[in-house]
Amino acid sequence: MGDFDVSVILDNLPFLLQGLQLSLVLTALAMTGGIVLGTLLALARLSELKPLAVAAGLYIDFFRSLPLILVIFWFYFLVPLVLGRPVGGFYSVLIAFTLFEAAYYAEIIRAGITSVGRGQVAAARALGMTYTQTMHHIVLPQAFRAMVPVLLTQGIILFQDTSLVYVVGLKDFLTSAELIATRDQRLVEMFLFAAALYLVLCFSASQGVRLLQRRLAK
Amino acid sequence: MIVFDRVSKWYGAFQALNQCSTHVDRGEVVVVCGPSGSGKSTLIKCVNGLEPYQAGSLTVDGIEVGGRKTDRPRLRARIGMVFQNFELFPHLTALTNICIAQEQVLKRPPDEARHKALTLLERVGLIDHANKHPSQLSGGQQQRVAIARALAMDPMAMLFDEPTSALDPEMITEVLDVMVALAKEGMTMMVVTHEMGFARKVADRVIFMDDGRIIEDSQTDAFFGKPRSERAELFLSKILSH
Amino acid sequence: MTYNWNWSILINDPYLGWLVDGLLWTLAVSLAAWVIAFTLGSVLGILRTTPSPTLRTMAATYVEVFRNIPLLVHFFLWYFVFPELLPDAAGMWVKREMPLPAFTTAVVALGLYTASRVCEQVRAGIEAVGSGQRNAGRAMGFTEQQVYRYVLLPVAFRIIVPPMTSEFLTIFKNSSLALTIGVIELTAVTRRIEEYTFQGFEAFTAATVIYSLITFTVMGLMRLIERRSRVPGMISLGSG
Secondary structure, eight states: OOOTHHHHHHHHHHHHHHHHHHHHHHHHHHHHHHHHHHHHHHHHTTTTOEEEHHHHHHHHHHHHHOOOOHHHHHHHHHHHHHTTTTOOOOHHHHHHHHHHHHHHHHHHHHHHHHHHHHHHHHHHHHHTTTHHIIIIIHHHHHHHHHHHHHHHHHHHHHHHHHGGGGTTTTTOHHHHHHHHHTTTOOOOHHHHHHHHHHHHHHHHHHHHHHHHHHHHHH | EEEEEEEEEETEEEEEEHHHHEEOOTEEHHHHESTSSSSHHHHHHHHHHHSSEEEEEETTTTETTTOOOOOOHHHHHHHHHHEEEEOOOSOOHHHHHHHHHHHTSSSOOOOHHHHHHHHHHHHHHGGGGTOGGGGOHHHHHHHHHHHHHHHHTTSSSEEEEEETTTOOOOHHHHHHHHHHHHTTTOOOOEEEEHHHHHEEEEEEEEEEEEEEEEEEEEEEEHHHHSSSHHHHHHHHHHOOOO | OOOOOOOOGGGGGTTHHHHHHHHHHHHHHHHHHHHHHHHHHHHHHHHSSOOOOHHHHHHHHHHHHHHHHHHHHHHIIIIIIHHHHHHHHHIIIIIIIISHHHHHHHHHHHHHHHHHHHHHHHHHHHHHOOOHOOOOHHHOOOOHHHHIIIHHHHHHHHTTHHHHHHHHHHHHHHHGGGGGGGGOHHHHHHHHOOOOOOOOHHHHHHHHHHHHHHHHHHHHHHHHHHHTTOTTTTTOOOOO
16 A cells, blocks of 8 residues: 555546546436436326326336346347447447436436426316426426436436446446556556545535535525 | 206215206306315316216306317316415416416417516506515415416406415405405306305305205305205304304 | 347256356345445434434445445445555455455445445434424433434334335345456346357346346335334335
8 A cells, every 4th residue: 555656547547538538428318318218208107098107117117126237238238139230339338328217217207297286287277288288388397496406316326327337348437447457457546546536526516416406495 | 157967976986076966157156165075176176177077067158078079278278267275386477377378378479468467467466576486475465366367368257266265364355355356347256165255245146065965056145044954054153153 | 130049048057057046146145235234324324313413424424425436436445455455464364365255345345335325214214203203202301312212213214114125126236236346146147148158138038037026026025014014194205
């Protein structure tokens, strides 16, 4: 421990930042896709059409019962097979994350929608609004306002979860750090640095969310 | 204008409405009262189809509310409703609460909707509060905005579902005043309320419900003179005793 | 899509045996880690609600540090970094002589990490009981410990049954991360079968079915227990 070597971090900084970029891009894309798909799933889950509600419920419960690593393996294996040609691991993983996260986002969004009282829906209906108008103008704006902090917190969790692409060797931030760690035999430095960077990023982000939550509550 | 003909409704095995028949004519003010759980809120919510009924017929301006082909959003746009808990939209200002359905449902141009909203806010005495959010208004003020919101649609009839029962006592009058003025202008109104003073003053008829049935349906004077049923007598003695 | 189906692979030797062993390791890691997570998490959760600011800050710091670093990094820290930070002799022992090094590390990493999540659930449970109850207990002359023992905890632990169930299921799913440091648990086994036989579809299906079945069974059981242990008029946190 006496010979903690900072230079191994500094020398490889560009490589590490490239990895971090991949982690962030994957997070942003999967979060966007997850929220869009999650909203549709939540609406389907709350639909008065029984088969639609049941199908959405099954999707949500099914994905929530699986480890993310298994889902990553599934799509890493399936996507090239279905397409009939090799695609970059990034796309397989992106699909896996989007479909997986959608199940979690759907539950958050569903909770947000149900937190808007039935009276609000009745009032909108009494004014002659259709289902779509009620959702668009009355329910979703209120629901999303209540959900924003939770959605962002889930985004922080998603960012941490992207480290699991390590299992298929995609060069995200953590995998990059691990590659250097084993190549240069600098495990202590690299892993402590990785931990510190995640801690700083995620802690700052969660403090930001807390601040936002307090402002929204006003 | 509103005609109930043996309307029945069940929640599972529980019968909420039992063969209810009555009517509200154009320009008439009808008060519905009765103990809690008697079905009066359910009855009024059937009128604009917020609650479906399973048997009987209910028409508004000749249109069967529960009809398979009835365009319920369109029908509802022509009937105003005021709720017990106001149900203003908390993410919108008082003004936009009044504008949103005018624009989205009636497709009125924003200027026209805004003008209409301001006129109505003036009328309910809240013009200075146009840009406040519901949480910044008192209960009585919120309910007056809610009435303005319903009136903005130029409804042919107004439904009131216990409009004053969630209010603190000192705010009840300001809401009732608005309603009395409305009644005197000739608005067709169906009002679920325990405010017997209001009923005496402006109602043409009073309906008394119990157990999902309409027990009494009489002219206001007759109702307060001598209710025929024992249950109505008992109910009145309880709510008028102090 | 061309693919040669061969479902019989799953009941063939040695793959069936692998699957069984994998499932047993998954369960072993999950249960052992749960013991740590539940015990430590409960203590931390109680500390977060005590009147002492020092204890509250300590527990809060633990939670922030653990939940803001990805679980996989925790695995690497305990497996690769921790032995290096120990005095030489102890580090040597961990690296060379500690029995089942991968398993033990996985249990410790997963347990300590999940403790931070359990802590937040326990805290939420205690806070849900409310300060009125706390004051009522104090007014009766209970000491602070007695207030927790007789008033707050009995109610708090009952209302957090549903979120605790989902925390256990989370640990069960997260135990798959143990494969990154060499524990051949269920997910690792199916990956290995895929690599040996190229029958990925069958292998992953097997794991998927096993995980789902166990999750749904646990959820069903908990709903049953919850219904049995319900105290009239008491609500639970985030059921379902």
